[in-house]
Each structure stands twice: as structure tokens, then as C-alpha cells.
Amino acid sequence: MSADTSALDSAVSDVATQVSDPVQERRIRATRRRHRIGVVLRYTLLTVLAGIVLFPVYMTVVNSLLPADVIVARPPTLWPEVREWNHYATAWTDGHLGLYLRTSIIVTAIITVGQVATSILAAYAFTFLDFPFRRTIFVVFLATLMVPFEVTIITNFQTISDLNWLNSYQGLAVPFLATGFGAFLLRQSFLTLPRSLEEAARLDGYGHWRFLARVVVPLSRPAIGALAVFSFLLAWNQYLWPLLIADDEQYRTVQVGLKQLSQSNLAEFPITFAGTILAALPLLILLLVFSKQLVRGLTAGAVKG
Amino acid sequence: MTALAEPTSPSREEIRAWMERARRRRRMRQSGLALLMLSPSLVIFAVFVFYPFFRNFQLAFYRTPPFPGLPKQWAGVDQITDVLGSAAFRNSVWVTVKFAVLTVPVGIALGLVLAVLAHQRLRGITVYRTIFSSTVATSVAVASVVFLTLLNPQIGLVNYYLGREGAQSLLQDPTWALPMVALVTIWQNLGFTFILMSAALQAIPDEMLEAAEVDGAGPTRRFLRVTIPLLSPTIFFAFVVGTISAWQAFGQIDLLTQGGPGGSHGATNTLTYFVFTDFFERQNEGTAAVLSIALFFIVLGLTLLQLRYFERRVHYER
Numbered sequence: 001m002s003a004d005t006s007a008l009d010s011a012v013s014d015v016a017t018q019v020s021d022p023v024q025e026r027r028i029r030a031t032r033r034r035h036r037i038g039v040v041l042r043y044t045l046l047t048v049l050a051g052i053v054l055f056p057v058y059m060t061v062v063n064s065l066l067p068a069d070v071i072v073a074r075p076p077t078l079w080p081e082v083r084e085w086n087h088y089a090t091a092w093t094d095g096h097l098g099l100y101l102r103t104s105i106i107v108t109a110i111i112t113v114g115q116v117a118t119s120i121l122a123a124y125a126f127t128f129l130d131f132p133f134r135r136t137i138f139v140v141f142l143a144t145l146m147v148p149f150e151v152t153i154i155t156n157f158q159t160i161s162d163l164n165w166l167n168s169y170q171g172l173a174v175p176f177l178a179t180g181f182g183a184f185l186l187r188q189s190f191l192t193l194p195r196s197l198e199e200a201a202r203l204d205g206y207g208h209w210r211f212l213a214r215v216v217v218p219l220s221r222p223a224i225g226a227l228a229v230f231s232f233l234l235a236w237n238q239y240l241w242p243l244l245i246a247d248d249e250q251y252r253t254v255q256v257g258l259k260q261l262s263q264s265n266l267a268e269f270p271i272t273f274a275g276t277i278l279a280a281l282p283l284l285i286l287l288l289v290f291s292k293q294l295v296r297g298l299t300a301g302a303v304k305g
Numbered sequence: 306m307t308a309l310a311e312p313t314s315p316s317r318e319e320i321r322a323w324m325e326r327a328r329r330r331r332r333m334r335q336s337g338l339a340l341l342m343l344s345p346s347l348v349i350f351a352v353f354v355f356y357p358f359f360r361n362f363q364l365a366f367y368r369t370p371p372f373p374g375l376p377k378q379w380a381g382v383d384q385i386t387d388v389l390g391s392a393a394f395r396n397s398v399w400v401t402v403k404f405a406v407l408t409v410p411v412g413i414a415l416g417l418v419l420a421v422l423a424h425q426r427l428r429g430i431t432v433y434r435t436i437f438s439s440t441v442a443t444s445v446a447v448a449s450v451v452f453l454t455l456l457n458p459q460i461g462l463v464n465y466y467l468g469r470e471g472a473q474s475l476l477q478d479p480t481w482a483l484p485m486v487a488l489v490t491i492w493q494n495l496g497f498t499f500i501l502m503s504a505a506l507q508a509i510p511d512e513m514l515e516a517a518e519v520d521g522a523g524p525t526r527r528f529l530r531v532t533i534p535l536l537s538p539t540i541f542f543a544f545v546v547g548t549i550s551a552w553q554a555f556g557q558i559d560l561l562t563q564g565g566p567g568g569s570h571g572a573t574n575t576l577t578y579f580v581f582t583d584f585f586e587r588q589n590e591g592t593a594a595v596l597s598i599a600l601f602f603i604v605l606g607l608t609l610l611q612l613r614y615f616e617r618r619v620h621y622e623r
Binding site for chain 2: 049
């Protein structure tokens with residue numbers, strides 16, 4: 001057991017060996033037993049809940065491995081006796097998952113890098129530069145947080161269409177290259193840097209660009225990392241915008257590709273589910289590798305909603 | 306150094322004037338750099354946030370012609386009152402309110418329960434924590450397709466185990482469609498809520514709970530009287546964020562029900578989905594603009610609520 005439980009256990013047994021009084025000994029044994037039962041109950045509860053949370057994913061994996069005639073058979077198969085791993089290869093090639101993932105990765109990378117870059121620049125100006133209408137412009141940045149993207153789709157669709165950017169990477173990414181939230185978040189972080197740093201850098205002959213690149217950015221890595229995670233999730237999970245402006249296979253993101261896959265006929269459903277697992281894998285791997293940054297990004301990012 | 310060279314030191318006014326000039330010079334010099342650094346964001350905001358936002362108000366006053374190419378007709382406020390008074394609009398607002406009520410409190414309660422259960426020192430607890438936060442790795446689209454394993458009429462488990470074999474999916478049932486979409490949404494958001502609640506729980510100092518224990522408070526009492534009040538800012542925050550995202554819900558509806566059953570008065574025709582269909586299927590930018598404006602004001606109200614809370618918290622931390 002963990003430090004906490006084992007310490008208690010051994011403390012109880014220490015006392016038990018020292019005490020000879022049979023009544024007290026019995027009482028101590030009962031406490032220990034109750035404690036053990038408590039632990040078992042807690043594990044049972046946690047395991048049942050984990051099972052419920054994971055069950056839909058488990059069924060997706062099972063269904064992704066079933067042969068086409070088995071998936072429609074009743075009663076439903078809960079454990080695949082025959083496992084058709086080639087469905088994953090089929091989803092990757094014939095289901096175009098490889099293509100969709102490529103588009104998603106490109107667009108997400110452009111948006112993430114773009115948002116981080118524009119936010120760093122804007123936050124630097126708001127924190128370290130003195131210029132007219134600074135407060136007003138900052139309010140303008142904050143005002144963008146009040147306008148949900150869903151409210152602007154009509155004209156944005158027409159703008160992208162007029163620019164001839166339907167079915168293009170720039171159409172998918174350019175509207176999202178700046179974020180008021182990012183500028184706000186990084187400004188908050190830049191403001192915590194001591195003013196003496198700026199003076200010291202000035203004495204060393206640093207200009208603004210060098211001060212930004214060598215001092216401000218390295219010292220604000222946690223906030224920048226949180227913003228990057230937040231931007232990444234937002235860009236990767238986008239559904240409405242790519243659905244509107246990219247109907248060409250070549251520029252379809254994974255999320256919209258799943259819609260395509262889910263409309264296939266029943267016999268192809270195992271491939272749909274294999275594709276779904278493939279679509280979820282990149283984020284799942286990132287979650288496991290960057291869990292700390294993810295938590296920070298999500299809790300910071302949730303401010304926008 | 307200059308002070309040594311000069312017989313009399315400069316007066317206070319002279320110093321002030323000199324500093325003022327220096328400040329103005331610096332301001333001038335920095336303005337150009339500031340403009341350079343701000344312009345990428347400002348250009349994007351102007352083109353893709355403010356212009357489309359204000360254009361909604363213009364579009365709302367014109368009727369969209371039945372065939373493209375015909376001139377738009379000035380309608381004044383008629384179109385606005387028509388849309389806001391329509392049964393379809395009221396239906397979509399009501400559906401979205403119901404959707405928020407179904408998803409938000411249940412989602413927060415579940416996230417909180419899981420966070421409390423996972424907030425104990427047990428061997429292997431990180432495995433459970435990872436599992437509970439894992440749905441954060443699913444997008445709306447992934448979650449929706451994953452639930453087809455349960456909800457699809459032919460291959461799904463739900464119909465089979467409920468003895469509804471051969472019947473339509475619950476997603477096509479007017480009573481059950483919205484609760485099922487809500488279920489998918491709750492599941493998809495569970496990882497996020499869990500992470501949020503866990504972070505808040507970890508911020509509670511152990512001494513507080515120990516003090517309550519010394520005072521004779523049992524686990525239930527400790528939870529209700531210490532944990533919940535200390536978590537209340539986070540719970541409120543999750544509540545507002547969840548409600549706003551309910552008004553923006555789109556993907557799960559597009560994938561699972563397309564707003565139906567029931568067409569434009571559909572049982573799952575939330576406001577954002579209604580905007581989408583009005584513009585992209587019925588090609589009516591005028592009425593879609595009115596709907597967008599309504600959506601904006603609803604979300605604005607919720608955002609202001611959130612900002613007020615946020616201000617208070619920042620103030621409190623200082």
C-alpha cells in the first residue's frame with residue numbers, strides 16, 4: 001500500500017505486538033480489518049467508475065476489430081474472438097485517415113505557431129512599450145473575447161470564399177492566427193517579470209527584439225507552453241469551420257473526416273471505428289507525454305470557454 | 306557629471322520639462338515598434354472578428370432574396386421581430402436551455418465525484434487519474450462516433466439490451482434524442498471537468514480538513530462544509546464555461562441528430578445549429594444574421610458573468 005496506508009498498517013501492528021490485553025488486541029484487529037475493507041471498497045468503486053468511463057472506447061476498439069458480418073450479428077459481440085487488425089490499415093488508406101491527419105497536423109501547427117507568435121508580440125507591446133491609446137487597444141483585444149466565433153461564420157465564410165481560399169490551408173488557418181485570450185494570458189505573465197531585468201538588459205545594450213527573445217520568452221516558458229497547449233487543442237478539435245470551408249478530400253481535417261466515415265454503410269463500420277481510434281491517438285499520446293502542461297493549459301484556457 | 310560643469314543646478318521645472326520631453330521622445334520611438342508588434346493581431350481581428358460581427362447588424366435589416374442575384378430588400382426591424390417571434394427560434398432557445406440544464410450540473414457533479422475519489426493516497430491512483438482525465442483527448446467528433454457503438458440502431462448495445470431490437474435509435478426518438486446528445490457531451494467533457502476539479506482540490510490546504518476532523522466533523526460533513534465552499538469558485542467557473550459551451554454546441558448535433566427529430570423545430574436544434582442550417586442549407590443570410598446576433602447577446606451575458614467572477618478572484622488573490 002502507499003505511504004499513508006502502510007504507515008498506518010505498521011503502526012497498528014506495532015501497537016498490536018506490544019499490547020497483551022486481549023480486549024484491546026481484538027479492538028485493534030477490528031480497526032485494521034475495517035481499514036482493509038475500506039481500501040478494498042475504494043479500489044472497487046474506482047475500478048467500476050473507470051470501467052464505465054472507458055466502456056464506450058472499449059466497445060469502439062472491439063467493433064473496430066470485428067469482421068463485417070459479426071458486427072451486425074445479434075447478440076452483440078463483447079469480446080472479439082477473431083481480430084481483424086487490417087481494418088486499421090484500411091482506415092488509414094481507403095478511409096483517407098492518413099490524408100486527414102496530415103491536413104489536421106499542418107493546420108494545427110500553423111494555428112498554434114501563429115497564435116503563440118502574435119500573442120507574444122502583442123503582449124510584449126502592451127507590457128514593455130509606451131505608445132498612444134495603449135489602454136484602448138488593449139480593450140479592443142479583450143473585446144474579441146466577447147464575440148464567439150459561431151457569431152461571425154456568415155461573413156467569414158463569404159470573405160474566405162471571395163479570397164478564393166475555400167479548400168486551402170490558409171482558409172482553414174488564417175482566421176485563427178491571432179487570439180485576444182493569448183495576448184491577455186501572456187501579458188499577465190510578462191507583468192510578473194521584475195522591472196530590473198529590463199534595465200539590466202538595456203545596460204547590456206539589448207534592444208527590444210533581443211530582450212524579447214533572450215529574456216522575456218525564456219522566462220515565460222510556462223505561460224507560453226500553456227497557451228500553446230490551449231491553442232493546439234482548440235485548433236485540433238475544430239469542427240464547424242473546417243466543415244464549412246473544406247469539402248475537398250485533400251483539405252478535410254480529421255474531425256470532419258470522421259463525419260464522412262460515420263456515414264458509411266454498416267458493413268464498413270469496423271473501418272469507421274478503426275478510423276476513430278486512429279483519429280484519437282495523437283491527442284491521447286500527447287496527453288500522456290505532456291500531462292502537466294496539458295493541465296496548466298486547460299485550467300488557464302478554460303477562462304475563455 | 307553635467308551638474309559638475311554647470312554652476313547652478315537646474316530648477317525642478319526644468320527637470321520636469323526635460324523628463325517630459327524624454328518621455329515623449331521615447332513614446333514616439335516606441336510607437337512604431339508597438340504598431341509593428343500589434344498589427345498582425347489587429348489585422349486578423351479587424352477582418353475576421355469585428356467586420357463580420359458588425360456586418361451581422363447590417364444583414365439583419367435586409368431580406369435575403371429567394372434567388373441569388375436578385376437585389377436585397379430593406380426590411381427594417383420587421384425581419385428581426387419576425388425571426389425572434391418565430392416558433393422555430395423559441396424552440397431552439399428552449400432546446401439549448403434544456404441542453405445546458407442536462408449537461409452542465411450533471412457534468413460538474415460527476416467530475417467532482419471522480420476528483421474527490423481520485424484525491425486519495427492509494428497505490429496506483431495515477432492510473433485512475435489518467436483514465437478519468439482521458440476523455441479530454443477526445444474531440445466532439447471522436448466522442449460522437451464512439452457513442453455510435455452504443456446508440457446506432459443496428460449495431461448499438463443500447464437498443465439490444467433495452468429490448469428495442471429493430472426499433473429506431475434513441476437519437477431518432479423525440480424524447481430521448483436530446484438526453485442522448487447530452488450524455489455524449491457529458492462524457493466528452495468529463496476529462497476536462499475532472500482535471501479542473503482535481504486541480505482545485507489539490508489547492509485546498511490539508512490543514513483545513515485536518516482542523517475540521519479534529520473538531521469532530523465526519524467525512525460527509527467535511528465534504529459539505531469545507532471542501533464544497535472552498536471549491537465554489539471553481540464550480541461556479543465550470544458552470545459558466547459549461548453553459549457558454551452549451552450555447553456553442555454544434556459538432557455532436559451535426560454528427561448524431563442533425564438537429565432532429567423534427568426538422569427546424571427539432572428536438573436537438575440548438576441555436577448554433579439553427580444558425581448553421583439557416584445560412585448553409587436555407588441560404589438565408591438575413592435571418593441567420595438575426596439568429597447570430599441573438600446568440601451573441603446570450604453568450605455576452607454569460608461571459609460578463611464569468612468576467613465578474615474572474616475579477617473578484619484576481620482581486621482576492623492579491
